Amino acid sequence: MARWEPNARDRLERAALALFAEHGYDATTVNEIADRAGLTKSTFFRHFADKREVLFGGQDVLSQRFSDAIRATAPAATIGACLAAALESAAPAFTPERHDLALQRRAIIAATSELRERELLKRAGLSSAIADALRARGADDTTARLAAELGVLAFSTAFAHWAAPKNRQPYTEIAHTALRDLQARAAALGSEADLRA
Amino acid sequence: MARWEPNARDRLERAALALFAEHGYDATTVNEIADRAGLTKSTFFRHFADKREVLFGGQDVLSQRFSDAIRATAPAATIGACLAAALESAAPAFTPERHDLALQRRAIIAATSELRERELLKRAGLSSAIADALRARGADDTTARLAAELGVLAFSTAFAHWAAPKNRQPYTEIAHTALRDLQARAAALGSEADLRA
Numbered sequence: 001m002a003r004w005e006p007n008a009r010d011r012l013e014r015a016a017l018a019l020f021a022e023h024g025y026d027a028t029t030v031n032e033i034a035d036r037a038g039l040t041k042s043t044f045f046r047h048f049a050d051k052r053e054v055l056f057g058g059q060d061v062l063s064q065r066f067s068d069a070i071r072a073t074a075p076a077a078t079i080g081a082c083l084a085a086a087l088e089s090a091a092p093a094f095t096p097e098r099h100d101l102a103l104q105r106r107a108i109i110a111a112t113s114e115l116r117e118r119e120l121l122k123r124a125g126l127s128s129a130i131a132d133a134l135r136a137r138g139a140d141d142t143t144a145r146l147a148a149e150l151g152v153l154a155f156s157t158a159f160a161h162w163a164a165p166k167n168r169q170p171y172t173e174i175a176h177t178a179l180r181d182l183q184a185r186a187a188a189l190g191s192e193a194d195l196r197a
Numbered sequence: 198m199a200r201w202e203p204n205a206r207d208r209l210e211r212a213a214l215a216l217f218a219e220h221g222y223d224a225t226t227v228n229e230i231a232d233r234a235g236l237t238k239s240t241f242f243r244h245f246a247d248k249r250e251v252l253f254g255g256q257d258v259l260s261q262r263f264s265d266a267i268r269a270t271a272p273a274a275t276i277g278a279c280l281a282a283a284l285e286s287a288a289p290a291f292t293p294e295r296h297d298l299a300l301q302r303r304a305i306i307a308a309t310s311e312l313r314e315r316e317l318l319k320r321a322g323l324s325s326a327i328a329d330a331l332r333a334r335g336a337d338d339t340t341a342r343l344a345a346e347l348g349v350l351a352f353s354t355a356f357a358h359w360a361a362p363k364n365r366q367p368y369t370e371i372a373h374t375a376l377r378d379l380q381a382r383a384a385a386l387g388s389e390a391d392l393r394a
Contacts, residue, residue, distance in 0.1 A: 078389045117318055124317045142354060146382050149346040157339060185343050187387025190380045192275045 009047045011037040016054040017104040025051075025112050055105060055115065058093060059122035063129035065089040066151075070133035079139065080183055083151040086130060087158065087175040094162055094171035102163040127152045150186060154179040206244045208234040213251040214301040222248075222309050252302060252312065255290060256319035260326035262286040263348075267330035276336065277380055280348040283327055284355065284372040291359055291368035299360040324349045347383060351376040 015036035019028040030051055034044045048054050069089035070082045077085075094102070109115040131148035135141060158175040161167060167174075212233035216225040227248055231241045245251050266286035267279045274282075291299070306312040328345035332338060355375040359368045 079386060080389050117314075120321045121314055121317055124321070142350075142378065143382050143386070145350055146347065146379060147386055149350060150343070150386065153339075153342055153346060181339065182343060183387045183389070185340050185387070186383040189276060189340070189344055189347065190382070190384025190387060192277050192380070 005039060005043055008037070008039055008043055012039060012044055012047055013054055013101065016051060017101060017108065020055075020108045021104055025108055025115065052115075052118065055109065056118055056122055059125065062090055062093065063126050066126060067129045067133040070130065071136060073137070075137070079134065079143070079147045080179070082134060082137070083130070083147060083154065084176060084179055086133075086151055087155055087179060088172055090155065090175070091172050094159070096168075099163070099167075102159075103165065106163060123152060123156065126155070150182050151179075154182045157182070202236060202240055205234070205236055205240055209236060209241055209244055210251055210298065213248060214298060214305065217252075217305045218301055222305055222312065249312075249315065252306065253315055253319055256322065259287055259290065260323050263323060264326045264330045267327065268333060270334070272334070276331065276340070276344045277376070279331060279334070280327070280344060280351065281373065281376055283330075283348055284352055284376060285369055287352065287372070288369050291356070293365075296360070296364075299356075300362065303360060320349060320353065323352070347379050348376075351379045354379070 012033060016028070016033045019032055019036055028051065030044050031041055033051065033054070034041045037044075048057060066086040066089060069085040073082050073085050109119050127145075127148045130151045131141075131144040134144035134147055139147065154175065155178075158171065158178040161174050161178065162169070162171045209230060213225070213230045216229055216233055225248065227241050228238055230248065230251070231238045234241075245254060263283040263286060266282040270279050270282050306316050324342075324345045327348045328338075328341040331341035331344055336344065351372065352375075355368065355372040358364060358371050358375065359366070364371075
């Protein structure tokens, strides 16, 4: 797409996040985003349906990656292995170069209730994508839904840790640790050992 | 509230659900709801902020009940016992007389994407209420969030079972079974025994 405008999507995203941070999300227009990126409005609309999509388009990509990764696991893989594969598939979005963007994005979303709601809905979408993919491999509905919640929680814990201002640990390592930690908590919660509040 | 209008809230709710089912949610006005209930518009607004609140006001009551029930448990109660107390606290909303309303409500929400989104957000609110109450008793953040997701999943599974057209089993019984079942699945998921997808 748009080979005459190198990195257009990335430039638009950076321009939008900078403008949202400077003037607020509501006050920023698509024209201003395109101007700041040195691109046209029609280029913007080739990459994003609207300015909200700059913040949330990545979530749809993530849902698709999670789903594809789970569907690609070996038939005998455990559910934990499926979740690990899903979390790993998100790694390309969480490289060191994208660390500052993640921080900016989080601050912008936190500042606007409409965006916080959209984030919650996108998170529910991630959970559905995981549950659907697990069901497609034969998991029963309840297990698929529980495992999906565990996976999303592992993902959001890992993301928060990775996006912390001074973090230098790679996302994949953090994600594996978060998943193992949640699995251990699930085991304890299920058997109620050592888990008195 | 409004002691000269017996059961005003219940009458307004039944009138609203009937009108939503007949004419659709979007086409129904507050005036029509009040008329159908034989009450005034100002009575409507003493009970509900808007027509959407007729469908979702109960969720806020539920969040409060879940939270109060968990905070009222004995200090040594397990997390599972806290979740059981939360689920039990919802029983007054799921009596046999309210069974037809639950079915109507579900059909109305399923028909409108804005309402489905609102339902997801309210569900996230239930999860936050449970997690907050568990943290207030000393649970660590990650365990509180995982347990809250398990609790909400148990609740939504139980609700779906209870609200099924021909169900006659009492809600509390269903809720306990759903919670125990999810705890067993959490244990298995954590230890990965017998859980190949």
